[in-house]
Amino acid sequence: MAGVNKVILIGNLGADPEVRYMPSGDAVANIRIATSETWKDKNTGERQERTEWHNVVFFGKIAEIVKQYLHKGSKIYVEGKLRTKKWQGQDGQDRYTTEIIVDINGTMQMLDSRSGGGGMGSSVPFDDAPAHQSSRGGRPQSSSPAPSSGGSSPGGSSQGAADFDDDIPF
Amino acid sequence: MAGVNKVILIGNLGADPEVRYMPSGDAVANIRIATSETWKDKNTGERQERTEWHNVVFFGKIAEIVKQYLHKGSKIYVEGKLRTKKWQGQDGQDRYTTEIIVDINGTMQMLDSRSGGGGMGSSVPFDDAPAHQSSRGGRPQSSSPAPSSGGSSPGGSSQGAADFDDDIPF
Amino acid sequence: MAGVNKVILIGNLGADPEVRYMPSGDAVANIRIATSETWKDKNTGERQERTEWHNVVFFGKIAEIVKQYLHKGSKIYVEGKLRTKKWQGQDGQDRYTTEIIVDINGTMQMLDSRSGGGGMGSSVPFDDAPAHQSSRGGRPQSSSPAPSSGGSSPGGSSQGAADFDDDIPF
Amino acid sequence: MAGVNKVILIGNLGADPEVRYMPSGDAVANIRIATSETWKDKNTGERQERTEWHNVVFFGKIAEIVKQYLHKGSKIYVEGKLRTKKWQGQDGQDRYTTEIIVDINGTMQMLDSRSGGGGMGSSVPFDDAPAHQSSRGGRPQSSSPAPSSGGSSPGGSSQGAADFDDDIPF
DNA sequence: TTTT
DNA sequence: TTTT
Secondary structure (H helix, E strand, O other): OOOEEEEEEEEEEOOOOEEEEOOOOOEEEEEEEEEEEEEEOOOOOOEEEEEEEEEEEEEOHHHHHHHHHOOOOOEEEEEEEEEEEEEEOOOOOEEEEEEEEEOOOOEEEEOOOOOOOOOOOOOOOOOOOOHHHOOOOOOOOOOOOOOOOOOOOOOOOOOHHHHHOOOOOO | OOOEEEEEEEEEEOOOOEEEEOOOOOEEEEEEEEEEEEEEOOOOOOEEEEEEEEEEEEEOHHHHHHHHHOOOOOEEEEEEEEEEEEEEOOOOOEEEEEEEEEOOOOEEEEOOOOOOOOOOOOOOOOOOOOHHHOOOOOOOOOOOOOOEOEOOOOOOOOOHHHHHOOOOOO | OOOEEEEEEEEEEOOOOEEEEOOOOOEEEEEEEEEEEEEEOOOOOOEEEEEEEEEEEEEOHHHHHHHHHOOOOOEEEEEEEEEEEEEEOOOOOEEEEEEEEEOOOOEEEEOOOOOOOOOOOOOOOOOOOOHHHOOOOOOOOOOOOOOOOOOOOOOOOOOHHHHHOOOOOO | OOOEEEEEEEEEEOOOOEEEEOOOOOEEEEEEEEEEEEEEOOOOOOEEEEEEEEEEEEEOHHHHHHHHHOOOOOEEEEEEEEEEEEEEOOOOOEEEEEEEEEOOOOEEEEOOOOOOOOOOOOOOOOOOOOHHHOOOOOOOOOOOOOOOOOOOOOOOOOOHHHHHOOOOOO
């Protein structure tokens, strides 16, 4: 055992997020994001570009944030893990789809500095706390009500779970 | 606002961890780890090597794990963030020291396949849970029997806070 | 444009590498590696484990290294990028497979401290040079003979292309 | 040996880059970038923010790009490695400074979508090529002149050395 | 000293 | 299907 399974992406949404809800009430958000790389052909000297599309799935609180603040064209930073799911085609055959899972251990940051293109801003009212300040209580035993307020952080802390680690249950 | 501050290291401990306790009872573990890179000199063709030493500080539960399982020579994977602290030299002048902070948002994995050299193995009894599995939510819910050998996971999940996110208070 | 597409994995090979050669003579190596995560079920308190399998493809010189030094069970660190390829099933339908591409911009490090299980060691005689030492000449056009010999580095530098940037054509 | 030494940052420049030239003619660019994390205090419920400042040093071609396109306030993605340099204070005592080195193995991406605030755009005329397309020729020995022109990529490929791997000597 |  |  043991292992590291980490994906880091910066790219743009190809369409608005698709959000659905679990029986538990938890949100699950799916997006497609494009990452591009460009280079110049060795021989022709012509500029080349290749775009890769990724299926990213957000779980829990971050899914709500995705739903609320991201839209077609949004540029984001995402940190998650790979998961390949198996499913059955209509022909009964096995199919596999690889997704980037962004859950409590992942991160999302909005990179559209100002204006998200749509609303009045890309601010995300979501809060996190540097771990070693978490006092001994292991986990955000928060309670404070008002969630966002003047909310601002467009993406939260720069690392992991903190991003979901706020005091407010969405 | 917004920002990503991430450090990923794989290297070996130069000495045993130094552990101290906060007034709160929380442990803080300090280690030095070396990362090396080698290359061949363009001109002489001679092999070159450069070793870089890093100060890594662990907070909370992971500090206890470090204390218990790591020792001089241990090879580890570490994920944390940079923090530069300011302090006063004896001459009253400002000094700065940069450290890699591994807190609840970071990760540590032991990479010494078997046996850490000291005890009876490098297994780390520390548990984490994929976020969206939290509670009832649709997940592997696996059941497969005996994981393998006598337990093994030297480090836990591959991502973020999960590593500290277990149900068991050490 | 713009984009980051990065994958970092630490896991074990499920089987020996499969190597083939391009018309150009370049090697391409395919491996499957497993990453595992473990956690303790919130409710039952039972230890859970989930293993994820990844298809990793190496191009060029690193493919030769993979062929020569990796085998079933090898533990490695890999840094690459995601690429989803489209292909046609026998039924004429489109299928998609996502792979982690490790090319000149990626990295591979062997993590089996000593002994790879097979030969007399996991050392990889491969050389890289810190970029800013590269003198102005763009790239190490070195030529010096004896590659490995006292060589040791099981994986090379910790970053990018350097890993393939040695002077010795394998 | 062996090791990984990787830093990933997303932040803003606190001031314009400082560029100097080596005897070899190579540029070296220094910047300071800030990464912030915010969280809500567990007790007071007040929003907290912590800003960390990083010294980033660019070598070679990328230093020229930094000089040309970045300025105070620019938001960037940076991938490099840690290096602590030792120097002598005026009092003759040893001092240490930790920097993030971005050389041929690192990456930089501009994240200010449109307009960098200063010039007519943040486009960076710099070209890179996916490695496995490099055919056998080891390295892009290209030559085509006109650097920018149709240029576009604000940051280059998403991985490693490719970012410096263009055909145009700046 | 940057950003929000 | 996004971006530049």
